[in-house]
Amino acid sequence: MIHLGKYIEIAINWLTENFASFFDALSFGIGGFIEGFQHLLFGIPFYITILLLAVLAWFKAGKGTALFTLLGLGLIYGMGFWEETMQTLALVLSATCLALLLGIPLGIWTGKSKRCEKVMRPILDFMQTMPAFVYLIPAVLFFGLGTVPGAFATIIFAMPPVVRLTGLGIRQVPINVVEASRSFGATSRQLLFKVELPLALPTILTGINQTIMMSLSMVVIAAMISAGGLGEVVLKGITQMKIGLGFEGGIAVVILAIVLDRITQGIARSKK
Numbered sequence: 001m002i003h004l005g006k007y008i009e010i011a012i013n014w015l016t017e018n019f020a021s022f023f024d025a026l027s028f029g030i031g032g033f034i035e036g037f038q039h040l041l042f043g044i045p046f047y048i049t050i051l052l053l054a055v056l057a058w059f060k061a062g063k064g065t066a067l068f069t070l071l072g073l074g075l076i077y078g079m080g081f082w083e084e085t086m087q088t089l090a091l092v093l094s095a096t097c098l099a100l101l102l103g104i105p106l107g108i109w110t111g112k113s114k115r116c117e118k119v120m121r122p123i124l125d126f127m128q129t130m131p132a133f134v135y136l137i138p139a140v141l142f143f144g145l146g147t148v149p150g151a152f153a154t155i156i157f158a159m160p161p162v163v164r165l166t167g168l169g170i171r172q173v174p175i176n177v178v179e180a181s182r183s184f185g186a187t188s189r190q191l192l193f194k195v196e197l198p199l200a201l202p203t204i205l206t207g208i209n210q211t212i213m214m215s216l217s218m219v220v221i222a223a224m225i226s227a228g229g230l231g232e233v234v235l236k237g238i239t240q241m242k243i244g245l246g247f248e249g250g251i252a253v254v255i256l257a258i259v260l261d262r263i264t265q266g267i268a269r270s271k272k
Contacts, residue, residue: 012141026143041086079248095215103211107169110163111170111196127160133224147227150226
């Protein structure tokens, strides 16, 4: 009988014991990043935030989305979940930023190197198909309870789409455009930043949209390790059998997801 889990447990325990100072520093940095987003969102009055998001939705996704944003966020405030929504939004934005910081360079690398793509493909498959709850185990062992392990698990779960779609966008750049740029004396850096990335931008933005949606879905699960936000409202409704509270939290998550999805899709369409 093969006890694979035993060896994984030994490896995680070894990392926890020997890299405790590294994980403490990482926890401090990620925690400060998340708190910065939270202070920013909490410092803006709710009506200004709603108005700004509605205006952004108007310009990027149309009048219908702007009206939905206005009414939907107003409903969230009316239900008394504004603070939890801002906590969730802060965690989603911070986890998405960190996932993009790692994912876009990896995607560029996979788009330019077939060897890297062959290595990364099974890793990304593993990251996407592993049940999301499993990521909570090492996150808690490395960072304890709170928003930091929630962000850590979210980054791992949400990063694959942007890696895949960035690589796809780079590979879809027409060969004749690349050759013409090189014939005019463009360096590798100029070719990447002035030709390949601008042409791949719509595909990359689609990957960013998917990363945001996956971050939001994982943030709800991360409430199990005290990540807070709307996920905690839903979890409380489940554990305490408060059906109404659970549905209210779920409705708030759906509204936030639709608003973020429509705005990011609108930005991607405008870049095409």
